[in-house]
Amino acid sequence: MPAATPNGARSGSKPYALLDQPHSQRRKWKIIGVGAGASGLYLAHRVEQRMKDTELVIYEKNSDVGGTWADCVIDTYPGCACDVPAHIYTYSFRPNPKFTSYYAGNEEIEEYFRDFEEEFNLRRYIRFNSTVTRAEWKDNEGIYEVVIRNADGGTKIDWCNALVNCSGVLNNWKWPDIPGRTSFRGQMVHSASWDPNVDCSGKRVAVIGIGSSGIQILPQMQKIASSVEVFFRSPVWITPQLGGLAEGAESPAPEDKPIIKDILLRGQQPFKFTPEEVAMFKQDPELLLTLRRCMEIVICSSIDAFRVGSAKQLEVQEVVTKQMEEKLGDNEELKKHIIPKFAVGCRRPTPGAGFLESLVSPNVTPVYSGIECFNKAGIKTKDGEQHDFDVIICATGFQIGFVPFFELKGRGGVRMEDAWSEAANCYLGIAVPGYPNYFTPLRPRGPWGNGTVLVAVPIKLELNIDYFLSMMIKMQTQGITACEPGLKATEDFSRHADEWQNCKSWYKRNGANSKPYLWCGTTPSYLKTQSTIRFEDWDYEYMHGNRFAYIGNGLVGADYLPIKEKLEKPVPYLRLADTPWEIE
Template sequence: MTIAETSQQKPQNWVPILEQPLFAARKLKIVCAGAGYSGLMLAHKIQHALKCEDEIELVIHEKNDKVGGTWYENKYAGAACDVPAHIYTFMFEPNPDWSSFYVGAKEILGYITRTTNKYNLDKHVQFESRITKVAWDDDAGKWDITTSKKDGSQSVEQADIFVDGSGLLNKWNYPDIKGLSDFKGHLVHTVSWDENHSYAGERVAVIGNGSSAIQIVPQIAKEASYLVNLLRNPTWISSGYAAHLTKTGENFQYTEEEKERFRNDPEYFHEYRHRIEHEFNNFFYALINGTPQQLAAPEAFTEIMRKRLNYDEELCSKLIPDWKVGCRRLTPGDGYLEALTEPHVDVEFTGIDHITADGLVLKDGREIKLDSIICATGFDVSYKPKWAHSGRNGANLDKLWADHPEAYLSTCAPEMPNYFIVNGPNCPIGHGSLLSVMKWTIDYILDWAHKIAREDIKSVTVNQRALKDYNEYTQEFLKRTVWTSGCVSWYKRNGRVTSMYAGSILHYKDLLATIRGEDFNIEYRSSNSFRFMGNGLTQIEVDGGDLASYV
């Protein structure tokens, strides 16, 4: 090879000029799992807030036949939200017509459905379409996503970005109790509720004392001739969130005059919602060890529980916890403790040994005859995906998250390029307004989509240093909170807090506000990371716009 030939060789990062203006965006395809609140927020942001459907092709796969997610699936007796209704809304669609301060699942689903229809948010939703497998194609820089329809047919599509908006409280199973399948009476899990079954005059067992059980028990107690609530551990039953903003400390119905003012006085309505949100977010201080709010909470909630239990000392000794308030998710539970004082209602901590054809046997040998068993035993909250999920170099998310699920800012997973989660591990889901958190997460995801599209990026993957540093700092902060105080809680997995964020939701909001590119391994679509500079012109110049707009 001659010197002349050597000098003519192009460097490895040489690329031809890209004949387009600076920051010209390529069209991306985003596939999202789930058409609950988060998936519909994503649709609204793309269709209406950013108006960027020409830049982003959105597909949402929803396994059910309608939108609504958890509010479509949970139809059990008493199903309701413990968050004040006026802050449990899409930020772009406040609702002046809520019937009461806290509302039930049916009313929430109606609101979600109306909002979806108003803004055409199901425009890109494929219903009865279940994601069964996702796999990263490193050569193409895309996700291969396999879905199955109700009729058994399957299809595969590719996406530049995959968003998991399926929710944490979604995957459920019956509890692992010996003999459960032998029961010949009515057996139901709260998520597979039979709205046509009547419990009138029946002998009923409710297993569990989480949110669903606490809502179900007072409803079924009104019908059943006998009800037993089987528990493993006591739990704090609190006043309602922001209850001091209610008229009597309890749920109440809005008058037609109040709703009319909400409709016709936007400033007043905004201030009312603003005040509830402020007070709701203020509860975070009660979850930090040693704060005045945290120290005062046990005494206040103990008195609430004692009063609701009619000062029955035996029930009080069994049902009032000795661990810190907030270690498990607080549940207001109007009517629950009162129901447990009824003469036809029993509370059992003994534990179930096995189920029989016509009832159950406790660990001490006592047998309880039953007509119905209601499993209010919650969900699989392991964060492991609901589908086969493989990322870069075949990394399996199910295995990566088998023991200690670790995410970055609760949104990005290790070895998973262009993959984002809404309400992932260590997300602020135990305090503050969750719908606000979802909204900020969607904003963060679309900020990344904007960067990927405009800067000629093939993939972004959180790097191991950032992942480990973030999670180590998170766990250290969490030692300051009640969540590490020793209770049994779905907030923890293998002794490690996996479902709580290391700070307030305002802290989370500000942290998400900036893309920290230094925390990611970024791969580009060419060998030169500055190919996005294009042909030396801006879009304004190409469009013949104002060339002195900066003056």
């Protein structure tokens, strides 16, 4: 860890003097990344391309890359798959013609990210089996002190100028908060930490929860278990797959490429591509690009379904309600409990191929009463009934509290968990007032959870990471010790986002005055916002007490080159055509 030096002193702590250095001279810079999933890998890729005089270390708690998908490969629950069309669940610049399904399974997605890591040799930046447990901002030094726990239980301390939390929001799974869990004598498993030795064939099975995991698990259990009981507390909109083109909807596919429209229409349900289609994707990159763009347009076109009271929302709600009622048949009690009264889009619509059909199967029983406790034989519900099981599956999801899974302290030692106890105050979903040099993609009010962002997650991560690196280059070359979004700018953005979406949602914290934490528009709207950095929204602290100290002694780096090497470096503005130029 570096010791505090005069160069690290705060503004006004010493008389101002010109620096004997060329314009924008980079200082040594160190980045710590947390997590080697989609965003962590892209961080390593772009640091290598864009940064100079920079050290990068990425700490990854698992033994391989892939983030959530690495967890799924290790602990795969039956039916684990992405509910986003596979061909737009990629980096924008690196399609994957090898996908065999419209909605890829976890193994293919993990393979995609592993291939990316191997192609660019990114493993050298990653420290596996290393879990960040704490990060604390040291104001006097302008760094984060980071504590890491190794696989053997030992700890080490590292430091960085900038901390990038790439751990995502689905990394901290939780057991249900129900007493008696350890007393159950059968097998209990969590969907996010699946035990492959659990065999549900011919068994009495409980499934707790009907979020994305529970909805994917039930159809698999219904096929093999002797009986299944499904416990749920809240209704949920069960929709067709979000990435498919609805019958009768206007298609963005070109008329001369009818195969694209056919694929989009089939995308209303999960399906496998034919070998001929996979070969076509490999042989015709332009066709695959057109398909990917059409997939994106199809989902972005549904944005009005997420605005309360819009004609599109009312239309979608009517259609989905009718579809759910048809699949549930004459089971009026089940309809009453599972079909929501709240508007479509106020909570995450969940694609559920085969779920409703399984729910009304003879060997499946919905349980509406709340769970009082686990016991030796199974579950006791609040109506006094005892339910006996051989296997209990807790599909109770993740702890989505937005705060990092590690302890993070900002200015004054304030923990983010405390700072966000009432509201998550986050600038554009990427940075937080009071936590200098801390960057994190797709956080509160970012595009991570509504219908506009269940698509092309990597492209949003790409733009976030490039934004972070642009901020770091500014800091590295302009003598900036610390930067953070201004409180007024953050509050202004939050006010706008809250006004856009004004309904209850599982994406928000508990409390009567809590707000949704989603992006306020389409994916292109978010990308356009992020593509231009509003530097004026940020607060800066300068190493040398003057924001223009980086101009230095009046020379640029190229002025120090031998005369024969100066033809292009210091005078690139003299050229043959109106082409871009830059003085290094």
